[in-house]
Amino acid sequence: MPGIVLVGAQWGDEGKGKATDLLGSRVDYVVKFNGGNNAGHTVVIGDEKYALHLLPSGILTPGVTPVIANGVVVDIEVLFDELTALAARGVDVSRLRISSDAHVITAYHRTLDRVTERFLGKRQIGTTGRGIGPAYADKINRVGIRMQDLFDENILRQKVEGALDQKNHLLVKVYNRRAISVDEIVDDLLTHVERLRPMVVDTSLELNRALDRGDTVLFEGGQATMLDVDHGTYPFVTSSNATSGGAATGSGVAPNRFDRIIAVVKAYTTRVGAGPFPTELLDESGEFLRAAGFEFGTTTGRPRRTGWYDAPIARYAARINGVTDFVLTKLDVLTGLPRIPVCVAYDIDGERVDEVPASQSDFHHAVPIYEELPGWEDDISGVRSFDELPMAAQDYVLAVEELSGARISAIGVGAGREAIVVRRDLLA
Numbered sequence: 001m002p003g004i005v006l007v008g009a010q011w012g013d014e015g016k017g018k019a020t021d022l023l024g025s026r027v028d029y030v031v032k033f034n035g036g037n038n039a040g041h042t043v044v045i046g047d048e049k050y051a052l053h054l055l056p057s058g059i060l061t062p063g064v065t066p067v068i069a070n071g072v073v074v075d076i077e078v079l080f081d082e083l084t085a086l087a088a089r090g091v092d093v094s095r096l097r098i099s100s101d102a103h104v105i106t107a108y109h110r111t112l113d114r115v116t117e118r119f120l121g122k123r124q125i126g127t128t129g130r131g132i133g134p135a136y137a138d139k140i141n142r143v144g145i146r147m148q149d150l151f152d153e154n155i156l157r158q159k160v161e162g163a164l165d166q167k168n169h170l171l172v173k174v175y176n177r178r179a180i181s182v183d184e185i186v187d188d189l190l191t192h193v194e195r196l197r198p199m200v201v202d203t204s205l206e207l208n209r210a211l212d213r214g215d216t217v218l219f220e221g222g223q224a225t226m227l228d229v230d231h232g233t234y235p236f237v238t239s240s241n242a243t244s245g246g247a248a249t250g251s252g253v254a255p256n257r258f259d260r261i262i263a264v265v266k267a268y269t270t271r272v273g274a275g276p277f278p279t280e281l282l283d284e285s286g287e288f289l290r291a292a293g294f295e296f297g298t299t300t301g302r303p304r305r306t307g308w309y310d311a312p313i314a315r316y317a318a319r320i321n322g323v324t325d326f327v328l329t330k331l332d333v334l335t336g337l338p339r340i341p342v343c344v345a346y347d348i349d350g351e352r353v354d355e356v357p358a359s360q361s362d363f364h365h366a367v368p369i370y371e372e373l374p375g376w377e378d379d380i381s382g383v384r385s386f387d388e389l390p391m392a393a394q395d396y397v398l399a400v401e402e403l404s405g406a407r408i409s410a411i412g413v414g415a416g417r418e419a420i421v422v423r424r425d426l427l428a
Contacts, residue, residue, distance in 0.1 A: 002211050002259065004427070005247045008224025009263040009317035011233075011271030013297070013304060015329035015412055016264045017043045020057040020220050022327075022410065022420055026427055028215035029065045029207060030058025033250030034240040035222030036073040036105060036132040045417050048089070055082050056220055060091060067203050070101035071240060071250020072222075073135040074147065075110075076192045098196070099203040099252075100148040106160075107188065108167055108180050109134040115175045136239035138163060147200050150193050153186070160185045204252025211257055216427070219247040219258070225317040226271070233363065236275025244321040262426060263323040265314050265404070267331045267396075270304040272297050278366045279307030279343045293333040308370065310343045311403035316356040318405030325426055326404060328397060329412035332419075337375040340396060343368040344403060373399055381414035386423050389413075 004023070008014045020030060020043075037053040043060055050060055054075065059066040068074060083093045109131030116134075138144040143163045149156045160182050168179040210217055223242040226232045231243055240246065248255040268289055271277050281289065286306045289295065295304035317323060334340055345354045346366035357363050376390035383389050389397070389411075401408040409424040 002214060002216050003219070003253065003257040004216070004260045004262060005219045005221070005244045005258050005321075006262045006264065007221040007242060007244055007247075007317075007321055008227075009265040009314055009321075009323070009326065010224055010269055010310070011226045011275075011277075012224040013270050013272065013295070014224060014264040014266045015327075016220065017052065017057040018329060018412055018417070018420070019262065019264045019327045019410070020218065022422075023218055023426060025061055026216065027058070027064060027218045029067055029210055029217040030056045030061075031067040031069050031203075031207065031217060031219045031247075031251055032056040032072055032222060033069045033219050034071045034242055034246045035238060036130065036135070037075050037078045038130050038132045038223075038238065043417070050086070050089075053082065054078050055086075055096070058218065058220070059086065059093060059096065062092065065095045065097060067207065067251075068096070068098045068102060069203050069207075069251040070099040071246060072099070073103045073105050073132055073139070073240075074098065075105040075130065076189070076196070078130075080192070080195065096199050097201050097203050097206060098147060098199045100146065100200050101204075101252075102147050103135055103139045104145045104147060104150070104189065105131040105135045106145060106163075106185055108164065108171075108185065109138070111171070111177065111180070112167065115171070115177060133239040145189070147196070150189055150196065151200075153190065156189060157182065157186050160189075207251060207253050208257075211253070217253070219251060219253070221246065225263070225320055226313060228320075231320050233275045234360065236273060260324050260426070261322050262325045262327060262409075263317050263321055263406070264327045264329060265317070266329050267309060267334055267400075268293070269307045269310050269313070270295050272302055272304050276360070276364045276366070277305055277307060278346060278363070279310045279368045280305050281307050288337075289333060292336075293330055308341045308343055308368070309400055310368070311400065312343065312345060312354065312356050314400070314404035323406040325409040325424070326401070326406050327410045327412070327426075328400070328408045331393060331397070331411050332379075332381050332413045334375065334393075334396070335380060336377060339372045340375050341370040341372050342400060342403070344371050345369040371399075381416075381419055383413055384418075384421060386411070386421055389421070 056066040058064040112134045171177040223238045227238045289306040376392040411421040
């Protein structure tokens with residue numbers, strides 16, 4: 001099965017890095033196809049913890065070729081900071097490939113991101129302020145800077161001039177900020193050219209050739225289904241397509257080359273930033289999940305909002321992505337709870353609704369309908385087979401599997417790389 005897509009099934013932070021790492025030793029390429037450094041993966045290998053923001057998690061697996069594809073927006077300074085930090089810890093980063101069509105995040109994108117978010121006041125979206133949205137906006141407005149532009153100074157200067165012509169009026173006249181000079185941006189970008197040159201290639205061609213020769217390619221989505229710009233809780237979403245369809249447009253690989261769609265779903269629910277969250281807990285249970293699951297953003301450090309498992313969201317993710325397999329993570333965090341509620345439907349204005357409503361207004365007003373399942377007390381972090389789990393933990397997995405629209409093929413039971421229960425081979 002050479003083409004595998006891995007996405008998040010909730011609002012991100014589900015543990016996609018762990019799932020990628022589980023598959024990493026058996027794949028040849030790991031491809032990041034959307035997003036930028038506005039999200040992160042935390043991967044634990046032995047006593048070492050790696051926090052990745054822009055790089056694909058596969059960069060930690062020897063022999064794997066990591067790819068930043070055309071659907072990603074790249075902050076070059078962040079890229080080099082991550083590469084330098086990993087190299088200092090003995091990680092081989094020489095195999096990294098970056099699409100020549102990937103767009104570049106510049107200093108003016110970061111500035112605009114921060115000032116426009118503040119300008120929104122109470123209507124703030126919760127952006128990370130890292131310039132991702134403005135870079136994608138420039139891409140759609142056809143005034144973006146692509147990696148390939150850095151290798152032609154004349155083209156680069158023309159494109160930066162075109163981009164700043166309007167933006168400086170906005171910065172000065174609306175936001176009362178200083179104008180940004182063309183030379184300042186161009187000179188900064190040109191300092192990176194020689195280091196970038198060996199990394200920037202036609203990744204679409206390389207990936208298709210890899211699939212042609214039978215290599216296994218894993219397409220790794222940033223953020224998650226409910227943050228997808230088309231299918232998420234708009235406008236409280238990211239600026240790219242984080243669902244499985246984005247793997248095709250974001251990599252230049254046709255969708256008929258994807259053999260399996262794996263979605264990662266946490267055993268409870270979290271999100272960062274503003275927006276609707278039906279199962280959110282603002283009590284001791286929410287604090288318990290945050291503390292036990294160490295629910296703080298990999299990129300921002302912000303405390304995550306926490307809530308119980310939401311089965312309608314899982315079913316929605318299964319449908320939107322065409323999920324063949326779920327990986328259920330952080331089951332161990334629920335250890336010690338006497339009863340565990342699971343959201344099975346919503347009450348919206350007195351009516352039971354079994355699926356995520358099409359209306360954003362309805363979703364804002366959705367009240368979860370819960371079914372409670374018995375909890376367990378035994379530490380499960382050392383368990384490596386499903387039958388070894390406490391019966392209540394087994395029942396929990398089977399119950400959410402039945403509610404979620406696809407089979408659960410692997411279960412995370414701890415933070416470590418090896419802390420996982422595999423029920424079915426994800427590559428078979």
